Every structure is written in C-alpha cells, then in structure tokens.
Amino acid sequence: MCRTRSGLTGLEPDEKIKTLKGVDRREFMGFCATIAATLGLSPAFVPRIAEAVEGAAKKPSVIWLHFQECTGDSEAFLCSSYPSVEELVLNILSVDYQETIMAASGTQAEDALKKAMADNKGKYLVIVEGAIPMGTPPGPGGKPGAFCTIGGKTAYDLAKEVTAGAAAVICVGTCASFGGVQAQRPNPTGAVGVGDALGIPTINIPGCPHNAINSVATIVNYLLLGSLPKTDRHGRPLFAFAKRIHDHCPRRAHFDAGQYVERFGDDGAKKNWCLYKMGCKGPQTYHNCSLVEYNDGTSWPIKGGHGCVGCSEPDFWDTMQPFYERLPNIHVPGVEATADKVGFTLVGAAAAGAAVHAAYTFANRHKIGETDKKEGE
Amino acid sequence: MARAGIYPQKKNLVYVRNFTNRLLHWTMFFSVMVLLPTGYYIGNPTALFGHGEAYNQFIMADIRVYHFFAAMALDISIMLRFYLAFFSMYHRDWFEVLPIPSRIIGAIQIARSYLTFKKPPFYRHVDPLDGLTFLCLHLFMVLQLVTGFHLYAHALPGNYWWSRLIHLGTDWVVPVFGSDQAVRNVHHLMLWITIAGIIMHVYIQVIKTIIWRDGHISAIVGGYKYRDVK
Numbered sequence: 001m002c003r004t005r006s007g008l009t010g011l012e013p014d015e016k017i018k019t020l021k022g023v024d025r026r027e028f029m030g031f032c033a034t035i036a037a038t039l040g041l042s043p044a045f046v047p048r049i050a051e052a053v054e055g056a057a058k059k060p061s062v063i064w065l066h067f068q069e070c071t072g073d074s075e076a077f078l079c080s081s082y083p084s085v086e087e088l089v090l091n092i093l094s095v096d097y098q099e100t101i102m103a104a105s106g107t108q109a110e111d112a113l114k115k116a117m118a119d120n121k122g123k124y125l126v127i128v129e130g131a132i133p134m135g136t137p138p139g140p141g142g143k144p145g146a147f148c149t150i151g152g153k154t155a156y157d158l159a160k161e162v163t164a165g166a167a168a169v170i171c172v173g174t175c176a177s178f179g180g181v182q183a184q185r186p187n188p189t190g191a192v193g194v195g196d197a198l199g200i201p202t203i204n205i206p207g208c209p210h211n212a213i214n215s216v217a218t219i220v221n222y223l224l225l226g227s228l229p230k231t232d233r234h235g236r237p238l239f240a241f242a243k244r245i246h247d248h249c250p251r252r253a254h255f256d257a258g259q260y261v262e263r264f265g266d267d268g269a270k271k272n273w274c275l276y277k278m279g280c281k282g283p284q285t286y287h288n289c290s291l292v293e294y295n296d297g298t299s300w301p302i303k304g305g306h307g308c309v310g311c312s313e314p315d316f317w318d319t320m321q322p323f324y325e326r327l328p329n330i331h332v333p334g335v336e337a338t339a340d341k342v343g344f345t346l347v348g349a350a351a352a353g354a355a356v357h358a359a360y361t362f363a364n365r366h367k368i369g370e371t372d373k374k375e376g377e
Numbered sequence: 378m379a380r381a382g383i384y385p386q387k388k389n390l391v392y393v394r395n396f397t398n399r400l401l402h403w404t405m406f407f408s409v410m411v412l413l414p415t416g417y418y419i420g421n422p423t424a425l426f427g428h429g430e431a432y433n434q435f436i437m438a439d440i441r442v443y444h445f446f447a448a449m450a451l452d453i454s455i456m457l458r459f460y461l462a463f464f465s466m467y468h469r470d471w472f473e474v475l476p477i478p479s480r481i482i483g484a485i486q487i488a489r490s491y492l493t494f495k496k497p498p499f500y501r502h503v504d505p506l507d508g509l510t511f512l513c514l515h516l517f518m519v520l521q522l523v524t525g526f527h528l529y530a531h532a533l534p535g536n537y538w539w540s541r542l543i544h545l546g547t548d549w550v551v552p553v554f555g556s557d558q559a560v561r562n563v564h565h566l567m568l569w570i571t572i573a574g575i576i577m578h579v580y581i582q583v584i585k586t587i588i589w590r591d592g593h594i595s596a597i598v599g600g601y602k603y604r605d606v607k
C-alpha cells in the first residue's frame with residue numbers, strides 16, 4: 001500500500017529512517033496503517049499504533065505452542081512478505097519458545113520454556129496452534145490425551161501448565177480454536193479446541209490457515225490498549241469476524257443480479273460471477289478475507305474462482321459439507337438424499353393420495369347421494 | 378333461511394368465521410404463495426434470469442426482499458392467529474387443536490368417513506382431523522419462522538438491539554439441528570412439506586364440500602357454512 005504512494009509522503013529514498021531492524025520508516029508506517037485499517041480504527045490512530053509498537057517498554061514474551069496441526073499458521077505468520085510482518089513481529093515480540101523456528105532443541109528448549117514462564121509470570125502471551133486430543137489411544141498403557149505428546153507431556157498437560165500463568169491465550173487457526181480437521185467426525189483422537197479442552201476463555205483467530213494480519217492486529221491491540229479485542233460468541237475478535245465474507249465480497253453484485261457460475265470453467269466463471277451455486281459458504285461465514293485478503297493482500301479463494309468453504313466457522317469440516325453444493329444431504333438412517341428429493345417424494349405422495357381418494361370417491365359417488373337422501377328423510 | 382341455493386330447505390346457514398379469521402387465513406395464503414417460489418429461487422437460483430450486465434438487474438436481491446416481506450406478513454398473521462386462539466372475543470379455539478384422546482378418536486372417525494361416506498357429527502368450527510392437521514401445519518410454520526429468522530439474522534450487524542433480539546430468540550436452532558447448514562436444509566425441506574400440506578388441506582376441503590355439502594369452502598370466503606336441519 002505504502003510503496004506505491006511513497007511520493008505522497010515526501011520522503012526521498014535516502015531519507016529512510018531505520019526504526020526497527022531491517023524495516024524502513026515508510027514500510028513501518030504502511031504496516032501501522034494496515035493494522036489500523038484491519039482493526040477498524042481511523043487513520044488518526046496510525047501514529048499512536050506506531051508509538052505503541054515502537055515504545056513497548058519491554059517486548060512482551062510470547063510462548064508459541066504446537067499441538068495437533070500442520071504448522072500452516074506458523075507459515076502464515078512468519079512467511080508473509082510485505083510489509084515485512086515477520087520482521088516486525090520478531091522485533092516487537094520476544095518469541096521465547098516456538099518449536100519450529102527456535103534454534104534450541106531438547107533440554108535447552110524445555111529450559112527456555114521454563115525460563116520464559118518463570119521470568120514473565122502473569123505477563124506472557126501464549127499463542128497456541130493446533131487442537132488438543134482428549135481421547136485415550138487404544139491398547140495397553142494408553143493414557144488420556146497421549147495422541148499428542150511433547151517432551152513426555154500430553155498436549156493437555158502442557159497447555160494447562162503453560163496457560164496457567166499467561167496474560168492471555170490466543171488460538172491461531174481453526175484447530176486451536178475449534179478442533180479443526182482432526183475433530184471431524186468420528187474424531188478418533190477426541191480433538192477439541194484449546195478453550196474447550198481447558199475450559200478457559202481464549203481469543204480465537206480461526207481460519208485455515210488464519211490470516212497473519214488478524215493475529216498481528218490482536219497483538220497490536222494488546223500493545224496499544226493493554227487489553228484484548230472484543231469478541232463474538234465464538235471468541236473471535238469482532239474487528240475481523242463481525243461481518244460475513246458475503247457482505248464485502250467483490251462478486252456480491254453478481255449475487256444480487258442473479259448471475260451465478262453453474263460449472264467451474266463455464267462462461268459465468270470467466271466473467272467472475274457469484275459462486276453461490278458452486279457451494280460458496282460466504283453467506284454464512286464470518287471472516288474478513290474479502291477485505292484484507294491473504295498473503296499480504298495477494299489473493300484469496302473467491303478471487304481465485306473457488307467458493308468459500310467456511311474455514312473460520314466451528315466444525316466446518318462437518319457442518320459446511322458438501323463444499324461444492326448449496327445444501328447438504330439429509331442423513332436419516334436408511335435415507336441419503338437431498339432435501340429436494342425428499343420433498344418431491346412427499347409432495348408426490350400427497351398428490352397421489354389425493355388422486356387415489358378422488359378416484360375412489362368418484363367410483364362411489366352414488367353412495368354419497370344415498371347418504372344425503374337418508375339424512376334428508 | 379331465505380337464501381335459495383343448491384341446498385334448499387334441508388340446511389341452515391351457520392356463521393362460523395368472523396372477518397379477522399378470514400383475513401388472516403387469506404393473508405397467510407397469499408404470503409405463502411409468494412414465499413414458496415421466491416424461497417425456491419433463493420435456495421436454487423435458476424439460470425433463466427441474470428444475463429447481461431450486473432448493474433442492470435437486481436433479481437436475487439429483489440426476490441429476497443419479496444421473500445422477507447411475505448415472511449413478515451406470514452409471521453405477523455401466525456402470531457396474531459396464535460394470540461386470537463387464546464384471547465379472541467369471538468371464538469377461542471386453542472382447545473380444539475389439542476391432540477387429546479377424544480379428538481384423536483374423532484379424527485379417526487372423520488378419516489373413516491372419507492372412505493365410507495358416512496357423515497360424522499357436525500362440528501361448528503374445526504373438526505378433529507382438521508384440527509390436528511392445522512396444529513401440525515402451524516407448528517411447522519413456527520419452525521419455519523424461527524429457522525428463517527435465524528438465517529435472516531446472519532445478514533444483520535451484531536450490535537443492534539433487534540438483531541440481538543433475533544439471535545436471542547433463534548440461536549437455539551443451531552444446536553438443535555447441528556449447524557447453520559442443517560438449519561438451512563430444514564428451512565428448505567419445509568418448503569416441500571408446506572406444499573404437500575397445502576395439497577392435502579385444499580383436497581380435504583374440496584372433498585368435504587362435495588361429499589358433505591357443508592359449504593366448507595364458502596366458510597373461509599363468506600364466513601357461513603351449512604348445517605343440516607334435523
């Protein structure tokens with residue numbers, strides 16, 4: 001955003017002020033503006049955000065836990081390219097424990113975790129990625145939660161221990177928030193979200209993966225105001241999850257006009273028509289993808305011509321299926337059909353019943369007269 | 378009765394439905410007639426419409442608005458009907474649709490009469506079989522109201538009192554049916570159940586009018602039906 005407008009700021013390239021390691025002032029302000037926009041704050045807040053981020057007296061300590069996940073959220077968080085979010089993040093936060101990127105391993109890593117917890121008791125942020133399995137593996141010696149064990153501790157024990165002294169718990173990704181793909185029926189490991197597993201309030205930033213701008217904005221919100229953002233009933237920050245994809249979708253005009261893609265690759269698809277009939281779950285999915293897009297504003301599913309699958313909604317693997325159909329099938333034992341088929345059958349049965357009775361009445365019409373006559377006597 | 382007709386002398390005219398009752402019935406009828414096709418289009422928009430440029434047309438948006446207006450009309454009539462069933466000055470009929478044993482026996486008797494053409498006793502307002510059918514249909518309509526409002530509330534901003542109110546009143550359908558997607562499916566299935574219900578309801582009224590010559594259809598238009606003179 002800022003690069004293209006650099007002429008407006010009146011700074012010559014050699015006037016770049018290095019504020020944070022490797023990030024020039026212009027990029028930094030661009031970052032702050034993006035965060036302000038994501039949080040729904042006016043541009044007047046940009047300098048205050050810059051102040052809060054730069055001036056954080058002591059970088060908040062962050063402990064990043066990995067449980068049942070694919071590390072996609074770490075990727076989303078750390079591999080963003082512009083405006084160097086990962087540089088900023090690693091500069092404003094003291095990430096003391098992150099299994100994927102930390103140099104230490106084994107005992108050293110565990111010591112780092114213990115030290116971070118002891119030094120910043122009650123002040124550190126815990127970011128959790130991945131679901132916690134609550135089930136018991138079959139076979140001898142299986143103990144509850146042993147499906148995911150790190151350093152000899154189950155995910156549950158580890159999460160309980162680390163979150164006990166945390167200032168806040170931020171769940172990134174749908175797995176940590178609501179269980180994710182491994183919680184799909186029949187959920188063999190008994191995976192649940194962190195909040196559900198521990199019974200504690202968490203900030204949930206779902207998405208598969210979550211959008212790094214939302215987690216960064218949550219942290220900036222914390223630095224700026226000393227508090228966590230307001231959330232909806234699923235613990236999702238309202239600044240990112242108050243509106244549906246559908247409400248800001250660039251294809252919405254085609255939805256309202258009744259112009260739909262009927263098959264992938266058809267004429268409508270070429271014209272970027274609405275993906276409603278291709279099973280788009282935008283109308284029931286709360287997320288800000290359509291505003292901030294993914295990978296630093298490069299693209300997102302609907303821009304790429306694929307319907308939304310609702311990845312930021314609880315249990316989306318179960319509840320949003322089928323991904324390419326508008327309505328799910330009806331699952332009643334012995335019945336596996338669409339609502340339309342069941343409905344046609346019902347209407348057909350009602351019409352057939354009426355027709356049969358009409359024919360019966362017609363065949364017995366003389367009886368009707370008799371009844372009438374008898375009554376008249 | 379002075380009125381001559383196809384049933385001279387043998388029948389009396391009985392006033393059974395007052396104006397409010399008939400008005401509500403026909404409001405429901407017309408709103409349902411709007412709701413069924415618009416609802417079907419919303420669930421499965423056909424490719425018949427919607428070519429040309431998007432700025433020229435507003436088909437889905439318009440159809441949704443008609444659906445919402447008709448739904449409001451239906452919801453208000455249903456609520457009024459429920460209110461009047463308990464507090465009407467003219468005729469409080471909530472008791473007549475309760476599935477108590479004697480009514481179930483009565484309903485079976487009437488169902489039998491459709492096959493044997495033996496006339497059941499005269500019921501001034503609603504007969505037991507109709508009563509039970511109406512109970513089911515109205516409960517279905519309430520389900521449709523609740524699921525419909527829940528889907529509608531998706532589009533409302535969360536921080537106004539009316540959307541909070543709608544969420545408060547309808548959020549329970551999600552755990553009951555499993556998910557938003559299932560709620561939508563139930564709402565869609567109800568479209569077909571309503572059509573099947575309408576076919577049965579209309580057929581039964583027509584057949585009653587023909588077999589028993591009680592003027593059941595006249596009653597919902599003019600308010601009077603016929604009673605045999607003993």
Ligand code: SF4
Nearest residue numbers: 249252274275280282
């Ligand atoms: S593509 Fe999806 S989110 Fe966009 S307008 Fe169509 S249904 Fe809504």
